[in-house]
Amino acid sequence: MSFGQIGYDLAHLLGGGVLLMSFVLLYQRRMAAVINAFAIQGTLLALAAAWAAHAQGAPGLYVTAVLALAAKGVLIPLALHAIVRRLDLHRAVETALGIGLSMVAGVALVALSILVVLPATEGVRAVARENLALALSVVLLGMLMMITRRNAISQVIGLMSLENGLILAAIGVAGMPLVVELSTAALVLMIAVVAGVFFFQIRERFDTLDTGSLEEHRGERR
Amino acid sequence: MPLQWIIVFFPWAGALALAAIPDLRRAVAANVAVSAVTFAMAIALTAMPFAEHGWTRTDALNTPFVLVAAFVGLTTAVFSAATLEAEGFDHWRIRAYHAAYQVFMGAQTLALLADNLGVMWVAIEIATLATVSMVAVHRTASAFEAAWKFFILCGVGIALALFGTIVLYLAAQPLLTEETGLSWAALMGVAARCDPGTLNLAFAFLLLGYGTKAGLVPLHSWLPDAHAEGPVPISAVLSGLLLNAAMLAVLRAKSIVGANPEAIAPGPFLLALGLASVLLGSLALWRRRDARRFFGWSSIEHMGIAAFAFGLGGAAANLAGLLHLLGHSLVKSAVFFGVGRAAQAKGSQKIADIGGLVATHPALGWGLALAIAGIAGLPPFLLFVSEFRLLAAAAAAAERPWLALLLALGMVVALAALVTVLQALCFGPPTPDAADAPGGWRSVAAAAPLWLHLAVAAGLALAMPAGLAAMLAQAARIIG
Numbered sequence: 001m002s003f004g005q006i007g008y009d010l011a012h013l014l015g016g017g018v019l020l021m022s023f024v025l026l027y028q029r030r031m032a033a034v035i036n037a038f039a040i041q042g043t044l045l046a047l048a049a050a051w052a053a054h055a056q057g058a059p060g061l062y063v064t065a066v067l068a069l070a071a072k073g074v075l076i077p078l079a080l081h082a083i084v085r086r087l088d089l090h091r092a093v094e095t096a097l098g099i100g101l102s103m104v105a106g107v108a109l110v111a112l113s114i115l116v117v118l119p120a121t122e123g124v125r126a127v128a129r130e131n132l133a134l135a136l137s138v139v140l141l142g143m144l145m146m147i148t149r150r151n152a153i154s155q156v157i158g159l160m161s162l163e164n165g166l167i168l169a170a171i172g173v174a175g176m177p178l179v180v181e182l183s184t185a186a187l188v189l190m191i192a193v194v195a196g197v198f199f200f201q202i203r204e205r206f207d208t209l210d211t212g213s214l215e216e217h218r219g220e221r222r
Numbered sequence: 223m224p225l226q227w228i229i230v231f232f233p234w235a236g237a238l239a240l241a242a243i244p245d246l247r248r249a250v251a252a253n254v255a256v257s258a259v260t261f262a263m264a265i266a267l268t269a270m271p272f273a274e275h276g277w278t279r280t281d282a283l284n285t286p287f288v289l290v291a292a293f294v295g296l297t298t299a300v301f302s303a304a305t306l307e308a309e310g311f312d313h314w315r316i317r318a319y320h321a322a323y324q325v326f327m328g329a330q331t332l333a334l335l336a337d338n339l340g341v342m343w344v345a346i347e348i349a350t351l352a353t354v355s356m357v358a359v360h361r362t363a364s365a366f367e368a369a370w371k372f373f374i375l376c377g378v379g380i381a382l383a384l385f386g387t388i389v390l391y392l393a394a395q396p397l398l399t400e401e402t403g404l405s406w407a408a409l410m411g412v413a414a415r416c417d418p419g420t421l422n423l424a425f426a427f428l429l430l431g432y433g434t435k436a437g438l439v440p441l442h443s444w445l446p447d448a449h450a451e452g453p454v455p456i457s458a459v460l461s462g463l464l465l466n467a468a469m470l471a472v473l474r475a476k477s478i479v480g481a482n483p484e485a486i487a488p489g490p491f492l493l494a495l496g497l498a499s500v501l502l503g504s505l506a507l508w509r510r511r512d513a514r515r516f517f518g519w520s521s522i523e524h525m526g527i528a529a530f531a532f533g534l535g536g537a538a539a540n541l542a543g544l545l546h547l548l549g550h551s552l553v554k555s556a557v558f559f560g561v562g563r564a565a566q567a568k569g570s571q572k573i574a575d576i577g578g579l580v581a582t583h584p585a586l587g588w589g590l591a592l593a594i595a596g597i598a599g600l601p602p603f604l605l606f607v608s609e610f611r612l613l614a615a616a617a618a619a620a621e622r623p624w625l626a627l628l629l630a631l632g633m634v635v636a637l638a639a640l641v642t643v644l645q646a647l648c649f650g651p652p653t654p655d656a657a658d659a660p661g662g663w664r665s666v667a668a669a670a671p672l673w674l675h676l677a678v679a680a681g682l683a684l685a686m687p688a689g690l691a692a693m694l695a696q697a698a699r700i701i702g
Contacts, residue, residue: 116423117423119419120419120420120422120423121389121392121393121417121419121420121423122417122419123393123417123419123420124392124393124417124420128392132389132392135385136385139381139382139385143378146374146378152370155374159374159377159378159381162378162381163381165385166381166384166385166388169385169388169389170388173388173391173392173395174395175395176388176391
């Protein structure tokens with residue numbers, strides 16, 4: 001289990017690609033483009049997992065790669081496209097925070113995660129800690145997306161891109177037990193199912209997927 | 223198969239069977255039967271010596287919680303059998319409700335018993351997903367808002383907890399062998415030699431992640447709404463059980479980080495989050511108009527008290543914290559049984575619409591009054607013992623005795639709010655009834671769980687069995 005120079009570079013290239021797609025997710029305004037960016041992120045994650053499987057000599061990670069490709073690269077994006085078409089949202093343009101501002105916030109979050117992770121993990125191998133910094137950036141950007149978007153589908157994509165960051169972190173740690181990755185993948189699917197049910201029910205009630213319209217119903221009005 | 227696994231898989235098998243029963247009468251009877259068998263297994267588990275089996279373990283820390291979880295699961299199933307008709311479910315929702323209930327109970331037990339931190343994480347996520355769908359089951363606008371908030375906030379929280387778990391493994395990885403993986407016992411064994419910086423990072427994420435699920439401020443805002451929507455039995459198990467499982471996960475993380483002398487001391491973080499929850503929770507009680515949201519906020523306050531106790535550390539404070547979690551489970555679910563029945567009788571869960579219960583429904587009114595007094599920390603219930611012991615331990619803490627003052631302030635503010643609501647709900651002028659009280663066996667089955675919980679909470683406070691006391695004292699040392 002040795003990391004040559006190419007292995008080191010390629011792992012970072014793919015991790016960086018996943019992070020780049022997080023930025024793309026932040027600034028896309030059309031629903032269809034957001035879903036496509038999420039699909040590309042899922043595919044890059046699958047490649048990163050496959051490369052980690054090869055480099056670490058851990059065949060279990062190929063399973064993670066296949067699951068990530070099937071679920072996040074193909075099935076969930078297709079389902080989301082179907083929902084968007086069915087609800088006639090594909091021309092919708094939405095953003096709650098200006099694009100420039102969300103880019104600045106995104107860069108600040110990446111800087112924050114590097115400043116937090118690198119000094120804190122000095123006792124750990126270099127490839128693992130740099131990978132961890134990338135993964136934490138993806139997690140934080142996913143959260144930023146959930147905060148800045150008001151559309152229910154975008155919020156769920158933010159959550160799933162956050163979970164992409166988690167898997168990126170898990171595959172970077174050599175020898176991480178497979179149970180976590182398998183279950184994560186399975187549970188993301190379940191989350192998507194639950195969320196799908198929600199979309200339809202929210203639509204039925206409010207004629208919009210804008211979660212801002214939910215905030216009236218706290219049950220505490222006089 | 224060891225009993226520790228059967229007690230997890232049996233409710234899940236029961237969930238499959240319950241999903242196939244569309245008839246209300248048979249479904250509620252089967253639900254009670256499954257819960258009763260689970261409770262019997264929990265008692266048997268208590269009598270067995272502590273052991274590890276694969277991904278699960280029993281020790282002094284989790285065994286009392288498994289027992290209380292199975293007990294509350296059984297009484298809640300009985301309560302649900304008596305009151306479910308009033309929810310007006312069609313046969314699909316009857317199936318979904320009972321299946322989700324048993325999936326939740328199995329996942330809850332697994333979360334408590336898990337030795338592997340990855341398995342614990344998965345179990346808490348399954349328990350969350352099972353309850354999210356139940357919160358939304360009435361399909362009103364407020365139910366959707368509550369479920370959406372629950373789903374999104376807990377989704378983020380649970381994601382942070384997984385990140386923390388991964389970082390924890392990264393810290394311990396050079397010292398672990400292939401088989402032990404994420405075992406808590408193995409991590410405890412090597413914790414003292416782990417890289418302290420990485421451990422700190424892991425603890426920050428685990429505390430924030432599982433703290434969200436435990437309802438600690440500042441990530442608490444899902445909790446009151448999730449407790450106020452959905453069927454009443456779900457509020458009882460959410461508040462009584464799920465919060466304990468999340469708090470236990472925080473304690474497992476704390477014990478690992480605490481075992482490394484070079485890592486940051488985890489205590490002050492728990493103290494800060496706990497104190498913030500106590501103060502915000504007790505102040506927020508004064509602004510509530512919805513009875514179930516009111517008691518949801520009270521859960522935030524009580525989780526804050528428990529977190530404060532564990533943050534203070536030491537045998538006395540830890541013991542007080544454990545007693546507080548157990549007492550809160552028993553008394554808070556009793557409160558929800560009472561409030562749920564009152565809301566059904568009066569046709570509204572607004573505090574202003576429920577009044578004078580003692581005059582119109584004497585058994586319910588007095589039971590609810592005693593339960594609210596118990597949750598306020600008045601004697602003779604278990605929460606009085608735990609709050610008294612905690613204040614004594616906090617005042618005796620040499621470095622920061624002023625913390626006891628802040629804690630007492632929060633407790634008094636909450637006590638005053640609870641007494642005000644107690645008087646409004648139970649005494650005061652009676653409000654008109656909207657529905658007839660259930661007759662026959664239902665009236666007994668709906669009232670019995672409340673009084674049984676009160677009796678157990680008072681019994682444990684007045685005469686704690688020696689075996690349980692010894693177990694809790696041992697658990698207080700495990701937390702460190």
